[in-house]
Amino acid sequence: MDGPQDLGGKESFGAIEVDSPAYREDWERRQWALSKLVAPPGLTIDWFRHALETMPPGVYLSVPYFQKWNANDMALAIDAGFYTMDECLSGHASEKGKPPDTLSVDDCEDLQRRMNRSFATVIEEPPEFQVGDTIRTDPRPRPGHTRLPAYARGATGRVIAHHGAHLYPEAGAKGDHIAHHLYTVEFCASDLWSDCEASDDKICLDLWEPYLASA
């Protein structure tokens, strides 16, 4: 969907703060930890990302990154009936739970290592495209949690890699476990931007088969 997250090529953002650190404030670190250590049941990565896209656009584009994660963690848990709105606003649980075991740094490292989750899966359908094929992307905005950015719509590119089938975000954001073939597609800068900096420059995107048609 054409939400505030779809930033590629958008203008008026000004200079990049090239010297900015990983965190400016202590709460940013704590939010990062909270997001990785606590998740409501049934959460998928695609529903997490899609939920971020539904934030008020003026907020999405104004507040620090981990403030968005904080709001998203609360929104996802409220949506799933895991916390209530009142609990989030008060910061207190209506029913207290038994403290769980503490994870040591080693436990955290082990948990982190196990986050190398695979999104690849095997499907029966053979791939529609081969490396070297010329494709055209869907020209219209796609509803839901699409991963075809607006700047690459209706554009002609070349398949440079096939990765087998990967879980499909538009389905994942609805809780469905469906996969499609995934390709890396290379576009010439001049095919995406009329005022491109150098026409030989390339932009490569990882795109699922439903986004593509033969060109």
Place this chain on the structure above:
Amino acid sequence: MDGPQDLGGKESFGAIEVDSPAYREDWERRQWALSKLVAPPGLTIDWFRHALETMPPGVYLSVPYFQKWNANDMALAIDAGFYTMDECLSGHASEKGKPPDTLSVDDCEDLQRRMNRSFATVIEEPPEFQVGDTIRTDPRPRPGHTRLPAYARGATGRVIAHHGAHLYPEAGAKGDHIAHHLYTVEFCASDLWSDCEASDDKICLDLWEPYLASA
């Protein structure tokens, strides 16, 4: 350009405040009057609108409409060397001027009536398209102050009116006085949106000839 102003089809904005009035605060009326009564020399409507597009997107999408006009009036005047940044921040003129004559309500009404400015002009080039022609719009984002919205890029439509030549915004935003033929183009909803509400619904836009190609 793909600035924050290009809102057609963008999502996550929520419900419309259908009962909202024309103004919520007194300062909104005063800013409206200020914008209509005071303008820096050399200002064009296209440069005014383009300047709004360069606001930080998170601000553009968060603040009330006339707050944007206030910032834009200041920015335009600072850019033109008409006020300084310090004058805008302090609210005081470094050199005071002689008070001008007051405009009565009748004077204001007369001024308002003379705002019916024509943007039509005559050019030598004949129109490239006729009413009834099928056209395709430019598929790529256009730099500068374009009036081809992102949602209507690379789309096929039908010319339903020709308005002669009108001043061209991409030129006006650069201070140039250039005109191109202007058309009203009708698009089927289903050609713009894959999840359209009703495929017979139509969206009509007024588009200049450089945005269009025969289809």
Place this chain on the structure above:
Amino acid sequence: MPSFDTRKIGEIHRQLHTHLPSDPALRVKALESLVVEKGLVTQESIDNWIELYSERIGPKRGAEVVARAWSDPDFHARLIADAGQAVKDFGYEGHATEHLKAVENTPDTHNLVVCTLCSCYPFSLLGMSPIWYRSSAYRARAVKEPRKVLAEFGVTLPEDVTVRVWDSTAELRYLVVPERPKGTEGWSPEQLAAIVTRDSMIGTMRDLPPEPA
């Protein structure tokens, strides 16, 4: 003179955003005191412009135009042919009406006006636009889901009525001419004008009441 430089004006906007107070009332006060001190305008002129737009210019003007089009076939024809010219009969020409286009609702078509790129509006005919017309939500949604937008305004459109959305991307401005309600035969133009609402001339209202509101 303006620089016409996109990066320069964007940088000025960012500086203003950083340094101005967050309260817009204070910002407007600063601009007003600055231009008054500079001798560019008087406070009384500002007051008078505000009075003009609260007392004289408003949707009653558009309503009069619509009522006359309902009552006078000759004026109706002229309004459809060149609305910018036709409104001069009333002396209602002005801000953003020179390239005015009247679009008529019919039993099988409903017109809706939006400006997705800014908030263009025929001010001289309808007065100041409502906040919702200038909102991101309306500008974003009217072209993509006009029927859901209309439903929020209480308008339920049958499937066999086609919506035509007019996105005023150039200097043309659009005036929706609503359908004359049944039961108004023999009404005077004044009686008719009294039932024409602002929203019906933007297209976010469809059925007008059969008696003066």
Place this chain on the structure above:
Amino acid sequence: MPSFDTRKIGEIHRQLHTHLPSDPALRVKALESLVVEKGLVTQESIDNWIELYSERIGPKRGAEVVARAWSDPDFHARLIADAGQAVKDFGYEGHATEHLKAVENTPDTHNLVVCTLCSCYPFSLLGMSPIWYRSSAYRARAVKEPRKVLAEFGVTLPEDVTVRVWDSTAELRYLVVPERPKGTEGWSPEQLAAIVTRDSMIGTMRDLPPEPA
């Protein structure tokens, strides 16, 4: 269970925005106290996760991988063939590295990584991303004007060097392998790793210094 309902979650976001305090530190404090009270996590676990990411996981991991690829042709071949598998040699697999792809700079190609749709990053290999990587400005501009972006980072690319921007729109993550600088012949992997910077593995730095920083 999640509703998977776009409108519902958007409405919750709007309510949270209206009712939460504007200070993000207070918001995070509220969430932390809530989850601790609920017995979902302890504060010590949070402290330990933070320590993990400040002490153990960071760009030194990626630098080691790059240094080994420079030093060991067999590892280099495996890294190019399947980087997600290759980093398991080091035990560096983890958050977002399963589908890792190594892309090499050459004298005539420069690689730059961005995620325009969110801020995907190979955390387990590079640690927490810098704020600029997650910023709207970088996400917006890297795909459209990579050379201007690089110039802001102090990298001036000759015209005959092609830029390849990798927008990580799926679960693949990209690791830029910078060119090994001249003058480093005979260096140990540890010496080599010391000159590989985080930015050089994202692509916002190109030339590494010829001696350990």
